[in-house]
Each structure stands twice: as C-alpha cells, then as structure tokens.
Amino acid sequence: MIDVLLLAQESTGFFPTFLQTLIKGLALGSIYAVMGIGFVIVFKGTQVLNFAAGGIAMAGALFMSILVNDAGLPFLPFSNPLAPEIGTTPSIPRWLINLVLALIIAAILGMVLERIAIRPMIGQPLFSMAVITLGIETALGPFNRDATSLTARSLQIPWGLEQWEFLGAGIPKSYVGAMVAAVLCFLSINLFFRSRFGVAMRAVAFDQEAAQAQGINVGRVFSIAWGLGAALVAVGAIFYGMGPFPPQGTVSQEIHPVLAFRVLPVIILGGLDSIPGALYGGLLIASAEVFAGQYLAQWTSVLGAGYSTIVPYIVMLIVLLVRPYGLFGSEEIRRV
Numbered sequence: 001m002i003d004v005l006l007l008a009q010e011s012t013g014f015f016p017t018f019l020q021t022l023i024k025g026l027a028l029g030s031i032y033a034v035m036g037i038g039f040v041i042v043f044k045g046t047q048v049l050n051f052a053a054g055g056i057a058m059a060g061a062l063f064m065s066i067l068v069n070d071a072g073l074p075f076l077p078f079s080n081p082l083a084p085e086i087g088t089t090p091s092i093p094r095w096l097i098n099l100v101l102a103l104i105i106a107a108i109l110g111m112v113l114e115r116i117a118i119r120p121m122i123g124q125p126l127f128s129m130a131v132i133t134l135g136i137e138t139a140l141g142p143f144n145r146d147a148t149s150l151t152a153r154s155l156q157i158p159w160g161l162e163q164w165e166f167l168g169a170g171i172p173k174s175y176v177g178a179m180v181a182a183v184l185c186f187l188s189i190n191l192f193f194r195s196r197f198g199v200a201m202r203a204v205a206f207d208q209e210a211a212q213a214q215g216i217n218v219g220r221v222f223s224i225a226w227g228l229g230a231a232l233v234a235v236g237a238i239f240y241g242m243g244p245f246p247p248q249g250t251v252s253q254e255i256h257p258v259l260a261f262r263v264l265p266v267i268i269l270g271g272l273d274s275i276p277g278a279l280y281g282g283l284l285i286a287s288a289e290v291f292a293g294q295y296l297a298q299w300t301s302v303l304g305a306g307y308s309t310i311v312p313y314i315v316m317l318i319v320l321l322v323r324p325y326g327l328f329g330s331e332e333i334r335r336v
Contacts, residue, residue: 016169021294025287027175028245030182031236033282035259036266037189038232040278044205045225047126048118049272052133053233054260055140056113060106060234061241061251062144065153067098074105084156092158099238103231110230111223118226119219137260144256152250161243174242181239185232189275197224205273233259262309265316271329280327285312 035057042050063074068090071083082097084090090098113136121129147153159173192198203211204221212218237259241247247255266285270277293308300307319327 013168016167017294019167019169020171021290022287023169023171023175025290026283027172027178028290029283029286030178031240031282032263032266032286033279034182034185034239035233035236035263036270036278036282037185037275038229038236039263039267040270040273040275041189041201041232042225042229043267043272044275045201046114046118046129046222047205047208048133049126049130050133050226050229051130052113052136052140053229053263054256055137055144056106056110056230057233057237057259058144058251058256059109059140060102060230061155061237061255062147062153063105063234064099064102064238065147065155065251067102068095068156069154089156089158089160095156095158102238103234106234107227107231110226110228113230114223114226119222122218122222145253147251152247152252154250155238155241157242157249160249172244174239174244177242178239181235185235186275186279189228192228197221201225236263262312265312267326269316269319269326271326273330274326274328277326277328285315288312288315 035053038057039050039053042048042053066072066074067080067083069086071080071086072078073080080098080101082094082101084094117132117136118129121132157174159177161172161174163170163172164176165171193202200211200216201221201224203214203216204218208218211221237251237255240258241249241251241255243249263282266281267278268281269285270279270281289308289311292311296303296307323329
C-alpha cells in the first residue's frame with residue numbers, strides 16, 4: 001500500500017504543498033504510464049491480457065539489484081564487469097549502464113516466457129492464454145519472494161533521497177528521474193512504431209491472419225512485443241523502488257501488489273489497446289490518488305487509513321460508466 005507523504009508538514013503555505021503534491025502525482029503517474037504501455041504493447045501485439053506483468057516487473061527490479069550489489073549476472077555464473085565495487089554506491093553513468101543491462105535481461109526473460117508458454121497457445125481461446133499468464137505470475141512468485149523474504153534488496157540509487165528546492169517546495173530527484181524515464185520510454189516507443197518491426201506489430205494487432213498472409217512473421221512479433229513489454233514494466237518497478245516512494249530505494253515485497261493491481265485501473269481507464277491512453281490514464285489515476293491522499297488526510301478516521309488506494313478504482317468506474325471502452329480504447333462493433 002502506498003503511504004502518502006504528508007507534504008504539508010514539510011513545507012509551509014498552500015503553494016509549496018500543492019507543488020510538491022503535483023510533482024509526486026506526475027512522478028507516480030509516469031511510473032503507472034510506463035507500466036501501462038508495457039501492458040498495452042503485449043495486448044496490441046498478441047491480444048493477450050498479460051496478468052504476469054507484476055511478476056515480470058519485480059523480477060526486472062531484482063535483476064537490477066543483483067547487477068549493482070552482487071557484481072554478478074542473473075542466472076549466469078559470471079561476474080558483472082560493469083558492477084561497482086561491493087559496498088560502494090555507483091556513479092550515475094555506471095548505474096545507468098547497469099540499468100540498461102537489467103532491462104535487456106528483463107526483455108530476454110519476456111521473450112523466453114513468450115516462446116515457452118504463449119507461442120504454443122496461438123490459435124487457442126484468448127481466455128486460455130490469459131490464464132497461462134496467471135500461471136507465469138505464479139511461477140515467478142518464488143524467485144521474487146525468496147529474494148526479498150528476509151530483507152529488502154538495495155537498488156544503489158546514486159542520488160538517494162536528495163532533492164532540489166524550488167519556490168519553497170522540495171522536489172526529490174527520484175521524482176524527476178521517473179518523469180524523464182517516462183518521456184524517454186514514450187519517445188522510444190513512438191520511434192519503434194515507425195520502424196519496420198513497429199509497422200509489422202501494428203499490422204498484426206489489426207489482423208493476425210491478414211498480416212501472416214502478407215509474409216509477416218507473427219511469432220517474431222509476439223516475441224518482440226513480450227520483450228518490449230517486459231523491459232517497460234521493469235522500468236516502472238525500478239523507478240518505483242526509489243525513495244521517497246515507500247520502498248525507499250529497495251526492492252521489497254510491498255512492490256509486487258502495487259505493480260500487479262494498481263496499474264490495472266490505468267490500462268482499463270485509458271483503453272487496453274491505446275498507448276496515449278496509458279499515458280493519460282497513468283497521470284489521471286496517480287494524480288487522483290496522490291491529491292486525495294494529501295487533501296483528504298484530515299478525514300482519515302472516517303474514510304479509513306487506506307482510502308487513497310481505493311481512489312483509482314472509483315475513478316475507473318466513473319469513467320467506464322460514460323466510456324465503456326476507456327478514454328482512448330477502440331470500440332468493437334459486433335453483428336448478431
């Protein structure tokens with residue numbers, strides 16, 4: 001459960017409190033949006049609801065922790081030549097290099113899972129494929145839980161809890177990092193969809209049989225979609241693990257419920273097949289959650305301690321009453 005910071009105690013005046021709340025909402029929304037687009041890409045490319053996204057995301061964050069803490073490579077008996085010295089905090093360039101390496105490993109994991117569990121199910125009912133992803137989520141559980149069962153694992157964030165002061169408000173560097181990461185991810189995805197593989201993925205998303213008839217390798221598209229989706233959700237998990245978010249710079253067991261269930265309202269609100277919807281849905285859901293946590297805190301005794309975690313679902317239900325396919329989702333018209 002996300003503990004909402006009582007920003008009003010850290011600053012004086014309405015504007016600093018409002019600005020800090022706004023920045024936190026944008027930062028959390030950026031994380032939700034990146035994870036949402038990872039979910040959307042898998043759905044667009046394969047028409048599969050990937051309920052294993054939370055487990056894959058946490059595994060990606062654990063890969064990052066292994067790279068920067070243990071000087072090793074996940075699943076391989078080799079040392080990591082790019083790792084910082086054990087017990088030292090890496091420089092920002094070295095940390096970023098290890099971040100890219102962790103995302104590559106997460107993408108490989110996504111492609112392996114697709115090849116083993118999803119590819120053989122092509123042509124089967126979509127419900128069956130969705131259930132398979134639940135099985136993947138369960139299979140990843142022991143790896144994720146065992147690694148953090150005794151103590152949380154550090155992500156060795158170079159800037160820690162440092163922040164900038166702006167107009168009386170404290171702006172954590174991790175919040176800015178999350179927003180920058182989201183911008184880079186969305187720009188990269190836009191460029192990808194203009195490439196040859198991106199056009200092929202859009203064709204497969206529109207009609208798999210027609211795309212295959214045109215010579216497009218549907219299996220390869222599936223693999224790329226799962227690889228990209230895994231890398232994107234890993235980005236979300238790593239940046240959510242930074243302080244001053246509740247994990248406080250670590251990978252802990254409290255990350256998984258947030259990643260597995262909090263992003264669901266985002267993709268449903270924005271539309272299962274809409275990348276812009278993931279962006280707007282993430283920002284809207286996170287802003288509602290953070291602002292409710294900040295400005296309704298005085299009614300905690302009435303609303304309950306965890307009331308802010310319910311706000312995303314309330315917003316989702318209100319929007320779905322007006323737009324059943326989400327803000328940007330494609331409407332389906334079926335003849336009976």
